[in-house]
Amino acid sequence: MTLVCYHCGNETETGARCACGEPLWLKTDASEFSWPTVARSKAGLWRYGDLLPTEPLPGVGLTAGGTPLIRTERVDDYAGCRLWVKDESANPTGTFKDRGSAVGVARALETTEDEGDWVGTVSHGNMAMSMSAMSASAGVNCLVLVPDDIPAERLGHITQYDPKLVQVGGEYGKLYYDSLELPDVRFVNSDTPYRVAGQKTTALEICEAFATAHGDPAGSPFAGFEAESSDSVSTSESVESRDSTDSPTAPDAIVAPVSSGGHASAIWKALRELREANLLDSVPRLYFVQASACDPIAQAFRADADEVRPVQGEETVAYSIANSDPPSGNRVLAAVRDIGGAVLSVSDDEILDAKQQFARRAGLCVEPASATTLAGIRQLSKSGEISPDDYVVAIATGTGFREQGAMPTAPQSIPLADLAERVRSLVSGVQRANM
Amino acid sequence: MTLVCYHCGNETETGARCACGEPLWLKTDASEFSWPTVARSKAGLWRYGDLLPTEPLPGVGLTAGGTPLIRTERVDDYAGCRLWVKDESANPTGTFKDRGSAVGVARALETTEDEGDWVGTVSHGNMAMSMSAMSASAGVNCLVLVPDDIPAERLGHITQYDPKLVQVGGEYGKLYYDSLELPDVRFVNSDTPYRVAGQKTTALEICEAFATAHGDPAGSPFAGFEAESSDSVSTSESVESRDSTDSPTAPDAIVAPVSSGGHASAIWKALRELREANLLDSVPRLYFVQASACDPIAQAFRADADEVRPVQGEETVAYSIANSDPPSGNRVLAAVRDIGGAVLSVSDDEILDAKQQFARRAGLCVEPASATTLAGIRQLSKSGEISPDDYVVAIATGTGFREQGAMPTAPQSIPLADLAERVRSLVSGVQRANM
Numbered sequence: 096m097t098l099v100c101y102h103c104g105n106e107t108e109t110g111a112r113c114a115c116g117e118p119l120w121l122k123t124d125a126s127e128f129s130w131p132t133v134a135r136s137k138a139g140l141w142r143y144g145d146l147l148p149t150e151p152l153p154g155v156g157l158t159a160g161g162t163p164l165i166r167t168e169r170v171d172d173y174a175g176c177r178l179w180v181k182d183e184s185a186n187p188t189g190t191f192k193d194r195g196s197a198v199g200v201a202r203a204l205e206t207t208e209d210e211g212d213w214v215g216t217v218s219h220g221n222m223a224m225s226m227s228a229m230s231a232s233a234g235v236n237c238l239v240l241v242p243d244d245i246p247a248e249r250l251g252h253i254t255q256y257d258p259k260l261v262q263v264g265g266e267y268g269k270l271y272y273d274s275l276e277l278p279d280v281r282f283v284n285s286d287t288p289y290r291v292a293g294q295k296t297t298a299l300e301i302c303e304a305f306a307t308a309h310g311d312p313a314g315s316p317f318a319g320f321e322a323e324s325s326d327s328v329s330t331s332e333s334v335e336s337r338d339s340t341d342s343p344t345a346p347d348a349i350v351a352p353v354s355s356g357g358h359a360s361a362i363w364k365a366l367r368e369l370r371e372a373n374l375l376d377s378v379p380r381l382y383f384v385q386a387s388a389c390d391p392i393a394q395a396f397r398a399d400a401d402e403v404r405p406v407q408g409e410e411t412v413a414y415s416i417a418n419s420d421p422p423s424g425n426r427v428l429a430a431v432r433d434i435g436g437a438v439l440s441v442s443d444d445e446i447l448d449a450k451q452q453f454a455r456r457a458g459l460c461v462e463p464a465s466a467t468t469l470a471g472i473r474q475l476s477k478s479g480e481i482s483p484d485d486y487v488v489a490i491a492t493g494t495g496f497r498e499q500g501a502m503p504t505a506p507q508s509i510p511l512a513d514l515a516e517r518v519r520s521l522v523s524g525v526q527r528a529n530m
Numbered sequence: 531m532t533l534v535c536y537h538c539g540n541e542t543e544t545g546a547r548c549a550c551g552e553p554l555w556l557k558t559d560a561s562e563f564s565w566p567t568v569a570r571s572k573a574g575l576w577r578y579g580d581l582l583p584t585e586p587l588p589g590v591g592l593t594a595g596g597t598p599l600i601r602t603e604r605v606d607d608y609a610g611c612r613l614w615v616k617d618e619s620a621n622p623t624g625t626f627k628d629r630g631s632a633v634g635v636a637r638a639l640e641t642t643e644d645e646g647d648w649v650g651t652v653s654h655g656n657m658a659m660s661m662s663a664m665s666a667s668a669g670v671n672c673l674v675l676v677p678d679d680i681p682a683e684r685l686g687h688i689t690q691y692d693p694k695l696v697q698v699g700g701e702y703g704k705l706y707y708d709s710l711e712l713p714d715v716r717f718v719n720s721d722t723p724y725r726v727a728g729q730k731t732t733a734l735e736i737c738e739a740f741a742t743a744h745g746d747p748a749g750s751p752f753a754g755f756e757a758e759s760s761d762s763v764s765t766s767e768s769v770e771s772r773d774s775t776d777s778p779t780a781p782d783a784i785v786a787p788v789s790s791g792g793h794a795s796a797i798w799k800a801l802r803e804l805r806e807a808n809l810l811d812s813v814p815r816l817y818f819v820q821a822s823a824c825d826p827i828a829q830a831f832r833a834d835a836d837e838v839r840p841v842q843g844e845e846t847v848a849y850s851i852a853n854s855d856p857p858s859g860n861r862v863l864a865a866v867r868d869i870g871g872a873v874l875s876v877s878d879d880e881i882l883d884a885k886q887q888f889a890r891r892a893g894l895c896v897e898p899a900s901a902t903t904l905a906g907i908r909q910l911s912k913s914g915e916i917s918p919d920d921y922v923v924a925i926a927t928g929t930g931f932r933e934q935g936a937m938p939t940a941p942q943s944i945p946l947a948d949l950a951e952r953v954r955s956l957v958s959g960v961q962r963a964n965m
Binding site: 098101 | 533536537545546553555560562581588589590592593600601617619646664667671675683685686687692694697698699701704710717719726727803806886892930931932936944945946957
């Protein structure tokens with residue numbers, strides 16, 4: 096590639112700096128360029144307008160959803176299948192919660208005259224951050240009920256958006272039900288109808304990507320060059336040369352963490368609606384994963400029960416999904432029985448190992464709760480319930496960026512003079528103990 | 531809206547729980563639904579293939595770019611203009627760096643046979659995280675050179691992707707130049723050609739959104755429903771009812787933080803290329819913002835100099851852009867002189883205030899370096915250089931999620947029994963001291 100200097104006009108084929116001292120950049124001929132014809136759609140979740148109960152929410156609400164679906168081939172060995180990841184960290188506050196919050200806050204904006212403009216949530220984590228941000232952006236009042244023992248750093252991540260925060264002592268678990276009774280404030284809790292309506296769009300997007308990408312689901316090497324509309328076929332060479340066995344029109348399974356059961360219910364609702372609309376060639380199995388330290392729904396599933404009983408939850412690294420009395424627990428069981436699949440538990444060790452693999456093999460930094468998906472898939476592969484040819488979508492529900500970075504062993508510092516030699520050793524494959 | 535119980539089929543107009551105890555969801559008629567015709571394009575930055583020097587990078591590389599452009603009306607008062615925000619936090623590692631890293635790593639993947647498969651970077655922050663993640667996802671070796679005094683938490687955010695990390699003592703600033711000389715490793719530093727090629731796509735996206743959205747730039751209430759291609763007009767009612775004065779075909783100004791000058795140079799390159807391609811109705815002015823504690827480029831601009839001199843930088847909250855000897859400093863001056871605009875400095879207080887306003891008025895959590903944009907815009911509005919009618923795009927270069935959450939004053943805890951009364955007071959507007 097030819098490089099050119101902005102300053103003196105000199106051209107060269109190598110290097111990053113010009114002889115004149117200034118930086119080089121690539122020589123680009125833009126004379127024939129025109130805007131690409133592949134449309135940009137930034138509809139996010141609002142593209143499913145016909146299935147949503149509100150108009151789009153302005154501000155950051157417009158940018159919720161429409162998240163990447165990534166083919167993560169380097170994780171296949173570890174997962175035991177053909178793995179795709181739905182990366183919910185791309186949402187405005189870094190988790191899938193934004194889908195539900197956007198619809199909940201949009202509802203409040205639309206019905207302000209009748210019902211006032213207060214929304215609320217019972218959450219000490221991602222949902223609180225999400226509701227606060229969506230509300231701030233839309234100019235809606237937001238009430239956040241948090242427990243006594245919320246860690247101070249998490250408080251900061253919520254209060255930066257300036258919601259009205261009330262810390263409630265005593266039975267925080269009871270709050271989910273009590274809050275729904277409070278007048279004047281629309282609580283958009285974990286599994287309430289408007290939240291579920293927004294959160295079903297995760298699965299809608301997954302299914303649409305597989306169904307409409309003419310055998311080239313988003314995430315393949317030419318994901319960006321999808322057909323311009325659902326009834327025209329892309330004619331690029333790259334599409335024709337694709338291996339057609341790598342392009343199913345539906346995933347074999349969708350895997351998500353489960354806590355309250357809100358997102359899981361929403362996934363079910365999406366599949367039900369797509370079934371009703373006759374848009375699914377086949378229905379993906381559903382696997383919902385819990386941390387074994389707090390797994391009431393998985394326990395009920397294993398016991399073949401129809402109802403979930405509350406448990407005495409223990410601490411887990413997957414703190415976001417440690418709900419010991421999930422308000423939609425029974426609905427999750429119903430979902431899995433209708434669609435097929437399972438609810439399973441994974442240990443903290445399995446979770447942390449999977450989290451590490453997500454980073455090392457796929458470049459994805461996910462919060463521990465999200466890593467339950469990969470840990471669960473690995474378990475299911477080992478038991479044979481997922482097979483190596485299966486196309487499995489793991490929903491990476493939230494970013495790991497807010498986690499305190501792990502404190503690694505500090506590498507030994509070397510003087511600049513020794514750098515060239517150290518690099519030579521590295522590249523030639525010699526492992527030095529201090530690294 | 532009608533609600534229905536999945537379990538007993540009961541329908542109702544209010545409430546979130548059914549009398550049977552199970553949660554309700556919205557009743558949705560999906561029988562007529564079909565996939566929307568507005569195309570989904572997940573091309574990210576790769577949609578500008580004709581202007582890029584590599585093929586798309588598989589894995590998370592595919593998801594770099596294509597970030598939201600948000601109309602943030604509630605910030606207009608504070609900013610003193612009609613403000614748009616380009617939200618780079620939506621990138622895979624949460625910053626615009628991913629655009630450059632994706633192209634740099636793609637280059638390495640394509641030329642492995644000739645040049646080996648090592649990439650490298652000199653960075654203790656966002657660039658290191660970005661290169662490590664992109665490399666991990668693509669199976670390319672990555673060498674990261676960090677300084678002695680890198681904070682331990684930041685180290686963790688980098689090492690999770692398992693790059694080869696070397697901590698170098700002594701003159702870290704010298705490393706930028708020395709690293710480019712190391713054989714066997716392709717250093718994709720701050721302003722090197724392939725990084726700049728990727729990073730120019732931020733400005734390409736901004737300009738395309740304004741130019742092609744037929745008067746409805748992404749971010750308006752119907753942003754998602756853009757025309758299917760650049761030469762057809764959307765016929766939806768919502769488009770026709772828009773106020774045409776709120777729909778320019780180019781922004782009046784683009785504002786970005788500046789450190790090494792790499793991103794700023796890339797923005798310039800984008801505008802040059804669009805000018806060459808005759809795709810700009812008008813060319814946006816460029817304002818680049820620095821922290822006054824370390825502002826060599828701004829100083830040179832104020833002195834009307836052609837060259838930037840290194841400074842003795844002080845500490846600043848905007849640590850990501852504290853480059854005291856920017857390798858593309860002169861190129862930034864050239865950009866501003868060519869295009870029009872300025873390089874300016876803002877204080878830490880102005881930065882932190884702007885960061886708070888981003889959160890409270892727009893629901894955006896940005897890192898301090900990114901908040902320099904809003905602080906700079908406010909300054910320029912006060913001086914009259916930006917006018918209230920101007921459409922200004924602030925590039926929010928990176929997420930604030932990795933920042934330690936601010937430790938707020940702990941709100942006083944109240945017992946559950948007092949909750950209803952507290953909420954009533956809140957909603958009726960009575961401010962309690964303890965909240």
